[in-house]
Amino acid sequence: MVTVEQLQDDNFLSQCPPPLSLQGIFSDIRIPLYRFGSNSVLDNGSVGGISCLIEEEQSVLDSILLAQWEDRMWKGLFRYDVTTSEIKVIGGRRKFIAQFNEGWSRDCMPKLGKNKIRHQKDVFEFSWMERQEELLFCVASGEKLNPELVLSAAVPDCGLLITINSSPVEYGHVFLVPHSSYILHQFLDARSLELVLRVAVEVNNCSFRLFYDYSPSASHIYFQEKLIPYNLLISDHGKRIFLFFQLHTSENFCTLSAWECGGYFVVKSRSEFDQATEHALLKQLTTVSLDDEGFQGVKRLCCTIASKFAS
Numbered sequence: 001m002v003t004v005e006q007l008q009d010d011n012f013l014s015q016c017p018p019p020l021s022l023q024g025i026f027s028d029i030r031i032p033l034y035r036f037g038s039n040s041v042l043d044n045g046s047v048g049g050i051s052c053l054i055e056e057e058q059s060v061l062d063s064i065l066l067a068q069w070e071d072r073m074w075k076g077l078f079r080y081d082v083t084t085s086e087i088k089v090i091g092g093r094r095k096f097i098a099q100f101n102e103g104w105s106r107d108c109m110p111k112l113g114k115n116k117i118r119h120q121k122d123v124f125e126f127s128w129m130e131r132q133e134e135l136l137f138c139v140a141s142g143e144k145l146n147p148e149l150v151l152s153a154a155v156p157d158c159g160l161l162i163t164i165n166s167s168p169v170e171y172g173h174v175f176l177v178p179h180s181s182y183i184l185h186q187f188l189d190a191r192s193l194e195l196v197l198r199v200a201v202e203v204n205n206c207s208f209r210l211f212y213d214y215s216p217s218a219s220h221i222y223f224q225e226k227l228i229p230y231n232l233l234i235s236d237h238g239k240r241i242f243l244f245f246q247l248h249t250s251e252n253f254c255t256l257s258a259w260e261c262g263g264y265f266v267v268k269s270r271s272e273f274d275q276a277t278e279h280a281l282l283k284q285l286t287t288v289s290l291d292d293e294g295f296q297g298v299k300r301l302c303c304t305i306a307s308k309f310a311s
Contacts, residue, residue, distance in 0.1 A: 031135060032068070033153035034061055035142030036198050059204040060149055061139070065162065068136040069172050072164050077133060079103050082168045092278030099266045100273035105167045106257070136162045136174065139199060147202065155179070160195050169259060169266055176210070200238035210234035211258035228290075228298060231258035245298055246288040256288055 072078070080103035090096040140159030142148060155161070161177040176199065178192040200210050212232040233242040244261040265281060267273045290298065 029132060029135070029155055030152045031155065032064060032137035033150040033156065033159075034064060034137060034139045035144070035148050035150070036139065036195075036202065037146040037148075038141075038143055039145050057204070059202055060147065061199070062203045062205050062208070064137060064149065065174065065203065066172055068162075069164065069174060072133060072136070075133065077164055077166065078168060079105075079166050082173070083171055086273070088273075090276055090278050090281065094263060094278060094282075096263045096265060096276075096278060096281050098273055098276045098281075099169070099264070100268075100270060101169075101266050102268050103167065104169070104266050104268060134164045134166070136164060138162065138179075139195065141195070158191065160192070160199065169264075172208075197234065197238045200234050204237060206236065208237075209259075209262075211262075213255075213258050228294075229255055229288075231256070231261050233258050233262050245290050245295070247290050247294065256285070261285070 073081075080101070082101070086100040088098055090098055138153075138155055138159045138161055140156045158180045161175075161179050163175045163177060165173045165175055176196060178189075178195075196210055196212075200208065210233070212234075214229050214231065229246040231244040231246070233244065234240070235242075242262070244256075244258065246255055246261075263281075265276070265284075267276065
């Protein structure tokens with residue numbers, strides 16, 4: 001499981017003068033770097049078709065992700081051992097999954113804000129980067145025909161930072177954080193989405209899934225122009241992408257994560273875990289689901305956006 005994380009502060013960009021380069025934050029850091037080959041697997045029919053990779057073989061990208069994650073696990077950087085969490089399938093037609101995890105927390109990625117950023121000598125530093133061991137490695141586009149792994153490299157511009165999630169939902173749960181010198185991504189743009197899809201394909205693991213949750217504080221763009229919260233779920237080596245919309249009103253501030261929209265629920269209470277039923281989980285999903293009229297409105301919005309790209 002992996003979560004694509006967007007930065008959460010609308011006002012941060014206004015705090016940064018234009019000449020400030022975020023690259024300086026990582027100038028002294030050297031980490032493993034996985035560069036994708038210039039022969040993109042997205043261009044040869046892998047997504048939506050048959051992958052060119054043999055599914056039984058563990059890929060280099062999958063190996064390094066799990067090796068780095070396990071290294072941080074042995075170093076005690078996680079809040080708990082997620083492998084000991086109790087999991088069960090909820091009886092019913094939909095086969096929802098529930099996990100009992102007392103230590104789990106939604107607020108596991110440090111948010112940008114006054115208490116999270118410090119200003120020294122005109123350079124902003126992210127507080128989570130003070131613990132550099134949480135940064136596992138980076139992936140980025142490459143110029144060579146085939147992918148390559150550089151064991152020790154400077155953090156490149158326009159890549160994806162792979163960091164641990166100190167409150168993992170599953171074994172190997174990490175964050176993918178889009179990064180570039182002058183941009184703090186508050187949404188999943190086309191370039192970042194392409195890199196994320198390439199990760200999904202080249203990890204080559206059927207258990208690997210990517211989740212993206214909208215940010216309530218991000219710029220009002222795309223579906224957030226219409227106040228429609230949304231989530232993405234990418235599975236099956238990038239072949240299947242699910243877009244979930246959620247109801248958001250002044251009376252309803254409840255939102256679900258992408259994995260909850262996909263039927264995977266984490267609870268911190270033993271009684272809630274033992275008493276979980278399909279009916280109760282369906283009710284939870286219903287509270288944030290669009291009604292028929294709202295869903296038709298989203299479909300019209302999607303068609304309008306698609307027609308602009310096609311023209």
